[in-house]
Amino acid sequence: MVNESRSYKVLRYVFLIGAVIFVIVPILPLIFMAFKTGSEYSSTSVLVPPQNWFNFYNFKYAIRVGNLGKALINTGIILAVSLSVQLLFTTMVSYVLHRFEFTGKRVVFTLFLLTMFIPVVTTQTIVFQIIYKLGLVNKMLSVILLYSGVNIVGIFIMLNQLNAIPKELDESALIDGASYFRIYASIILPNMKPACITLLIINGIGYYNDFYIPNLYLRKEVQTFTVALHKFFGNTATPFEIVAAAILLGIVPIMIVFIFLQKHIFYGLAGAVKS
Amino acid sequence: MKIKRLLALLLALIMVVSMAGCGDAQSNQTNKDLKGTTIKVYTHMGQRVLGEEKKDEQGNTYRDANTAILKHLAERFTKETGINVELIVVTNEEELRPLFQVKDDSVDVFTCPNWSLEEWKAYAEPYCTVEEGIAQYGEYAKAMPTVDNQIYCIMPGRAYNQAVVYNEEVIKAAGYDEIPATLDEFNKMCEKIKALGITPISLHRVENWPLATVQDFAIYVSGNPNVFAECLKTENPFSETSPFGKTIKIYTEWKAKGFFEPEVYTDFGVAMDSVAYGKAAMMLFGSWVVPQIQGRVPQGKDPSIIKFAPAPDFGAGRYVLAAPADNWAISKFSKNKEAARKFIEYIANDAQFIADSGFIANKKGVEPKVPELYAIIDKMVASGDCKVVLQPANDENALNNQKVLEEAGLYADYKYVGLLFDALDITRPDDWSAYNKQVETQNQLYAKYKQELGVSWKD
Numbered sequence A: 001m002v003n004e005s006r007s008y009k010v011l012r013y014v015f016l017i018g019a020v021i022f023v024i025v026p027i028l029p030l031i032f033m034a035f036k037t038g039s040e041y042s043s044t045s046v047l048v049p050p051q052n053w054f055n056f057y058n059f060k061y062a063i064r065v066g067n068l069g070k071a072l073i074n075t076g077i078i079l080a081v082s083l084s085v086q087l088l089f090t091t092m093v094s095y096v097l098h099r100f101e102f103t104g105k106r107v108v109f110t111l112f113l114l115t116m117f118i119p120v121v122t123t124q125t126i127v128f129q130i131i132y133k134l135g136l137v138n139k140m141l142s143v144i145l146l147y148s149g150v151n152i153v154g155i156f157i158m159l160n161q162l163n164a165i166p167k168e169l170d171e172s173a174l175i176d177g178a179s180y181f182r183i184y185a186s187i188i189l190p191n192m193k194p195a196c197i198t199l200l201i202i203n204g205i206g207y208y209n210d211f212y213i214p215n216l217y218l219r220k221e222v223q224t225f226t227v228a229l230h231k232f233f234g235n236t237a238t239p240f241e242i243v244a245a246a247i248l249l250g251i252v253p254i255m256i257v258f259i260f261l262q263k264h265i266f267y268g269l270a271g272a273v274k275s
Numbered sequence B: 001m002k003i004k005r006l007l008a009l010l011l012a013l014i015m016v017v018s019m020a021g022c023g024d025a026q027s028n029q030t031n032k033d034l035k036g037t038t039i040k041v042y043t044h045m046g047q048r049v050l051g052e053e054k055k056d057e058q059g060n061t062y063r064d065a066n067t068a069i070l071k072h073l074a075e076r077f078t079k080e081t082g083i084n085v086e087l088i089v090v091t092n093e094e095e096l097r098p099l100f101q102v103k104d105d106s107v108d109v110f111t112c113p114n115w116s117l118e119e120w121k122a123y124a125e126p127y128c129t130v131e132e133g134i135a136q137y138g139e140y141a142k143a144m145p146t147v148d149n150q151i152y153c154i155m156p157g158r159a160y161n162q163a164v165v166y167n168e169e170v171i172k173a174a175g176y177d178e179i180p181a182t183l184d185e186f187n188k189m190c191e192k193i194k195a196l197g198i199t200p201i202s203l204h205r206v207e208n209w210p211l212a213t214v215q216d217f218a219i220y221v222s223g224n225p226n227v228f229a230e231c232l233k234t235e236n237p238f239s240e241t242s243p244f245g246k247t248i249k250i251y252t253e254w255k256a257k258g259f260f261e262p263e264v265y266t267d268f269g270v271a272m273d274s275v276a277y278g279k280a281a282m283m284l285f286g287s288w289v290v291p292q293i294q295g296r297v298p299q300g301k302d303p304s305i306i307k308f309a310p311a312p313d314f315g316a317g318r319y320v321l322a323a324p325a326d327n328w329a330i331s332k333f334s335k336n337k338e339a340a341r342k343f344i345e346y347i348a349n350d351a352q353f354i355a356d357s358g359f360i361a362n363k364k365g366v367e368p369k370v371p372e373l374y375a376i377i378d379k380m381v382a383s384g385d386c387k388v389v390l391q392p393a394n395d396e397n398a399l400n401n402q403k404v405l406e407e408a409g410l411y412a413d414y415k416y417v418g419l420l421f422d423a424l425d426i427t428r429p430d431d432w433s434a435y436n437k438q439v440e441t442q443n444q445l446y447a448k449y450k451q452e453l454g455v456s457w458k459d
Helices: A006-024 A027-034 A038-043 A057-066 A068-099 A105-117 A120-133 A140-148 A152-163 A167-175 A180-191 A193-209 A212-217 A225-230 A240-274 B002-034 B046-050 B069-081 B097-101 B117-123 B130-143 B168-173 B183-195 B209-222 B229-233 B243-256 B268-276 B289-296 B337-348 B351-356 B372-383 B396-407 B412-423 B433-453
Strands: B038-043 B052-055 B061-064 B084-089 B157-161 B163-167 B199-201 B280-285 B306-309 B319-325 B387-390
Touching: A006 A027, A027 A240, A038 A240, A038 B052, A038 B268, A057 A068, A057 A240, A057 B061, A068 A105, A068 A140, A068 A152, A068 A180, A068 A193, A068 A225, A068 A240, A105 A152, A120 A140, A120 A212, A120 B097, A140 A212, A152 A193, A167 A180, A180 A193, A193 A240, A212 A225, A225 A240, B002 B337, B038 B046, B038 B337, B046 B069, B046 B084, B052 B289, B069 B084, B069 B337, B069 B351, B130 B319, B130 B387, B163 B168, B163 B268, B163 B289, B168 B183, B168 B280, B183 B199, B183 B243, B209 B243, B209 B280, B209 B319, B209 B412, B229 B396, B243 B412, B268 B280, B268 B289, B280 B289, B289 B306, B289 B372, B306 B372, B396 B433, B412 B433
Parallel strands: B038 B084, B199 B280, B319 B387
Antiparallel strands: B052 B061, B157 B319, B163 B280, B163 B306
């Protein structure tokens, strides 16, 4: 064990406490706001705690008027379907790109790579026209389709993980008479669990927080959580105490997922780094 | 002979009756044809669809369903015509654009306050010619969005804009019964309000759009409605010798004197609350803001403490700007254009709806109802203490001036106001060197791009 000087210890704690404050301070006003009345919010500083910590009016209002329950269910369905499809396609594409040699492999990989340099927003006029022509605007399937696509970040994560899976395992299975799909399903996929969890975390949080695509494609009929939240914003004025309560409600599902899956999440992120 | 005359009279009578009957039958036929049609109305008027946001006795925010006046109007329209109306609230125009770009036919009627003339032409159905507009709405029709002699959206009300929205209790506490007539007296009143620990003017500078008032106040400073276009007549529009420069300087002097809020309002709602709760004395805006602030006055207080009066005399007299208000257009891609037109006409004929919206019905043949909020202005206009100036239409000079400002990078977000206003450091209110330098910079930019574009004032 390394001997630490007293001043070093103090410095370390000061730094850590500072980092914690840096992270918590922006969230504190949000928590304060959610329990304040409209008048209180307007007449006090955002850093002043609420007079009554048991004022749940804003939460009830947000759920009732914003229809947040339904919006969270919609978000859940979109995430579950699109992430499953994306995971399946990403692992399959990565498996093919990593394990097989074929004509045009480099071209395919470069095309995936190119998509990284095109900002999503710049292609949306054309993408919107395609989705519109398919008759999917205002349907959940539009967002599921757009989220399900394979992206290069996912491929990189998977390729890193595939490097750690010995090719000999595939070859042995092949000698034993396994088909390529069997090898993928029984050997590759189970060994790619850490990378899959990493991808789920990165894209899951990204899609959960995404406002642009659901707002553009779903509008009124089917709302996701972020779109429902946006409906509280007025043309000039916004009841921020209600928005704050709604945001806190939106954090709850993520917290639950984190509490139950924290072991896998840490393992997933650490595994991805290690590999 | 007598019989012949009698027969002719009888025949004429039959013809008149049958023609009248034919008209009714036609109208009834149209209504019958449209019965059951559903039109989709996309509007940014959230307050009028969902109800105004108010505070209950505990101070919690709620929507007052009674004030959902557009929803109520749509229900009446459906009852009378059999045409169903679906109201869809959009936060801004950007939400509509993708639908128009794919020529979507789901939008029938829409309101869109901030579009360019090119966009109106591309996405809206021509509503009527300018001549027809003038016949229906008088001179106000000239200020409606027009391209190639076609009006693209109908603005059925008129509003008095850019005046003082104030909390009467606060100015009374400072010893005043009304907004003073002169700028000197107005400044003295602000000093007294400040001495009470109350913010004299709530500006909400954190956003850019509140600076629009400054642009319009230049009309009051000069007494000239074409002051924006007439920037082209000068090389130095931002010097205090020019109306624009003078107006911006007045605002910046108020800033130096500490008349604006010291804190940053997180949202315009908080800015409105500051006046409603008496934490600030006034705002300088259009009439649209008055019902919203009145709705925010805490329970137990009379909302009519929020009053609307002309700005003081900035040197050329007391003025109030009159402009057409609200905007209703038919989508070019709508499949229900006839029903959409009927709905817009229904709105234009409803003086009560227009008054409840804070405006005055403008269509000829419609008996206007003047909202209570205009009481002070109306009285002063009638007595001649305040002059009404009509918002000028965008003519060639105005568009050329806009181009120069755009090329100079000063037009978007009212930068030509904001950059000057922000140049004064509030912690050093006596040091105007940065402000004066910014005046010089902006004047140079203006002169440079005016010359580069080769535009000048055209009589």
